Amino acid sequence: MSTALLFTGAAALPGATALAASAVPVQAEDRTEEVTARVTGYVQGTGIVIDRGVRDGLKVGDRVIFTERGGRQQFGTILELEGRVSTIRGEDPQFRPEPGTRASILVPKSRFETALDVRTGKVPVPDGATDATEALLPEEPKAPETDGKWTRPEDGFTMDMPLLAEVNAVHPARRASRLTGRSYLSWDRIVDSETERGDSFFRLGGGVYGENLFGKGGVLHFDGEVNARKTQVPDFADESESNFRLDRLSYTLGGTRHDWNRLQVGRFLQDGMSEFGVLDGASWGTRTGGGDSFGGSIGFLPEPDKDQKSFQDFQVAGWYRWVADEREILSVTAGYQKTWHNGSQDRDLLVLKTQYLPVEGWNVFGSAWVDLYSNGDFGKTSGPALTYMVVDARRTFENDFALNLDYRHQEYPQLLRAEFPPVGLPQIQDAHVDRLGGTLSKWTSGGAAAPLAKRLYLRAGGWADEEDTGGDAELGVDLYDLLADDARLDLAVFSSAAKFSSLIGARVRYGRFGPKRSWSVQYEIRQNDVTGFDGNADNLYQHRARGSYELFRASGLSASLSGELQFQDREEQFFLGLFLQRSF
Template identity: 30%
Template sequence: MNRIARSALIVLFVLSAGARVDAQEPNIRRLEVTVTAVSGKSIYIDIGREALVEPGDQLRLFPPGGSPVRAEILSVSRTSSRAVIRGSTAGIDVGTRGEVWIAEARVAEDSEQAESKPQASATPPPVEPPEVQAPEQPAVEEPKADEHPPWEHPPESWDSEMPLLAPAYTLAPEERDVRIHGRAFTGFDYTDDGKFDSTYQSWRSGMDLEIENGFGRGGVLFLEADFYTRSANVDDGEDDTDTDFRLDRASYRWGGLRGQPDSWEVGRFFHMEFPELGALDGVEFVHRMDSGSRLGASLGFLPEPTDEFKTAKDFGAAVFHRYVSDESEAFTFGTAYQKTMHEGSLDRDLLINALEYHPSRNTTVHATSWVDFYTSSDDRKNSSVELTQLLFDAQHRSDAGHGVGIFASRLRWPDMKRHEFQSLTDEQIEDNKVSRIGTNGWLKLSKRTRLSSRVDYWEDQDDSGESGRLRLGVRDFFYDRGEVSFEAYGSKGKFSDTVGGRVNANRRFDNGFLNLYWDTTEFHQVDFDGDQEDLLDHRAGLSYDTSVLGKWDVSIFVENRFGDEQDSWSVGFFLQRRF
């Protein structure tokens, strides 16, 4: 039996076996997301705290013609999240589709909390002060009724000028109990490349920890660290092993709570107010004004955005301000200026502007720009001011389940001494650019059927091209509690043109979520003469995610890649324990 037939039988067997499982409430919920911005290995997606996404949640991205890419949520805001891609970022761009899986128990807990709150009305009720005991009044002869228990709170002084309702008192941050929460995790990937008789493996383990009021002063201690090892055993080549420890965060934050307009954070951390400024080994100060707007500054060393996170070569100082329209933050606009030094020499002058606008609950607009300023010493640029990066994304969702969006991006490489990008020649820094514009949309054809699409056009300093995809997803039709989707895609790239299709099937089980896919892509190598001008590539894989006892998250995956110049197997798992 050939490889294609064998893989197809495995897929059919798993789905048919799953169809016979008695239906119960699953413990995994899938949330569809779209990438709204990409910066190195950091990406932003279009859902956040309102969708119950939390740091540590796992994210899968589905680039057309490529294997699923795994990422991890690092931070969340009200309507967006920032994630880091742990592997290759090839094929990941604005508009890429993905999925976040969260525990069903988290959804149930949120629903219980919502039900315990008063129902919201179209017009928000006026804010009233908390209810307290009224001062004792002279006794009045009344018909005898059931006796009320005696008041335990002593009478308070009161006069006619005082309000009847006074504010209640809450515990100060330093008076609260110590709380410890976080997660520990480990993951392993292994690939056996039969075509080139080589093997690749990686192992990563780590822990994220938050300790609230651990020192009795109301602050929070953050620790995030991981240990990883990677090895490659290559036939007719030199074997390679890389082992390292990475400290992502070790910081202490205090202030910023109710009644505390100032907040400080010291140590290693990502900028809280302006994550676009990156990681910092230093101090950040943020002051919240009565209007809700915020201003602040930061100072310290800037770790290099590499796997090693090396530091002490670059030093930066930044000031920033973010205007907030109201408590709902329906409109925010922020500006940050950063000045850096590299090994003691003046380096980058960067201005960042970030806008977020929610004209309605169904419409979101995000835009961020990076502007670099140059001096006469920056001889690889012809102008004194340059828009080096621009990201724009706008999405509208209708109550009927339809939606449409537009996105655009522009990237130029800045003239800087800091090693933030791959090695580039002077000519590339002077001339290279990439611009992209596109649109995406989806239609809810029925309760079970959804049609989605994406098209974009790109242009660099030499070439241009386009890409597009069309996807049809059908839920609970071929079997219960799952979806089967069919996707066609194509692209005209700088080095290769592709056309392909993908079939994806997933199903919710009593204790998890199963996903299977089959992807076939034909690659045409541009300006290439030889036997490898046209290549046919197949990928078949499955993944299974589950949450055990509401604390343990387990994910496993298997992928087989075969076709022209391809013959490899990949397996892996990810395990984390929340506490």
């Protein structure tokens, strides 16, 4: 597929989405407000955990949108929630977001007009009240001992107004200071029997989220960790290194219902357009009365590696987001970023993206990155070129069928900035990969909540690069509550084929995934057929056995222990991992 054709498709994507939206009848819904959150962890078999809950207006069944650093979006549904914590099941079973990944939930504004119960997410119904509406009504006052004349002055309230119309939300600057966060420790060990090499990895870090610490209504956010690595190789001296990563240290003012202007300074992933990356600088954004938003940023781009060197790549950027209405079912965003590397002009990047998220029907997300090249960019033709593109369309049908289609295109941009491993001119000119895939799944009647639920799925795709083409497929079934409550058995067969290699394999996994603890065991076997090797070397069997145990406490403490053994012919590799986390 030519670059010109891909670019034409990217430009046509917003228009096609808008056309699809015009065919959907507008429903009378509450006006919405976006609640932003961050991923704090992933619990195997249970779901994704975020730092927002009932107290933030969320409810079971709410749709959650995750935005990864590259701009790609993933979706999920809230399954369980507490005061400041929610557990989410991702629509893609393979999606495991890193801690700190941004999440957003569109919440009807009417929810903020009622006092929600922290445990249930519902308006509490006291004794003697028949429903939540009656519970919100004030007690009937006793008749005053007067001459019978009404003495209370009129306050402007009329019967057609909402019950709490005169109750205003508390301004962020008037709220009590609040500090939340997490600390974690991770240790991993890998041993290879053939080379007798051993690698150890250690991480110690944490994050802090402070609200209104200085009485101005702002938010202070910190994420950082210490990394250490040690390698042991026979007959050579051990190698070790360590470094500190500062992933985020920022302060934000505004961006609330009280102040649509949002100012953020420090180191952070750019909020209005995450595709532009992590910034050491400042960004500003605002929102219009109709729901559109726009903003810009200025500062330096840290290099995306373990050292995170900064102050070599300067950037300015701007963006605009259009929404069809206040429900934000349809939106289109355009952004432009200009960078300089050590004072020399470097990248001109245009990003276009759109999303269409109706309550029912197809959900569509698309993003296209277009680099604008000049005559001085070696290896590239002058003019626009599509560097990256992703389109994701998914729908759940009434008969419990779900279909997900996705397309991705990627190639190397021409940059002075050290953003990728060094590649030669041929790779910059020709290297690319295009992949088209899809997943079809079917729940038994009643869905995931039904007794002995089953989920059948077929995942398949094809890809092409500058040298080869290939494809892959996986067929599987997930059996829930088998032999015990909260248990699940996963069975799958898979295969892939390319020009020089092919494989076929099978996987079985069983475990119990409860709210307080979970465990699982897994075995996988695959046969690899590699072209070009003599004798039996072209036919290789690989085995993988894995086990894990996880523990969770209401205090915010969680622990995970996992082990894995991989073996083939005369070579074995052993992996052991420990992860401890405390949220507060």
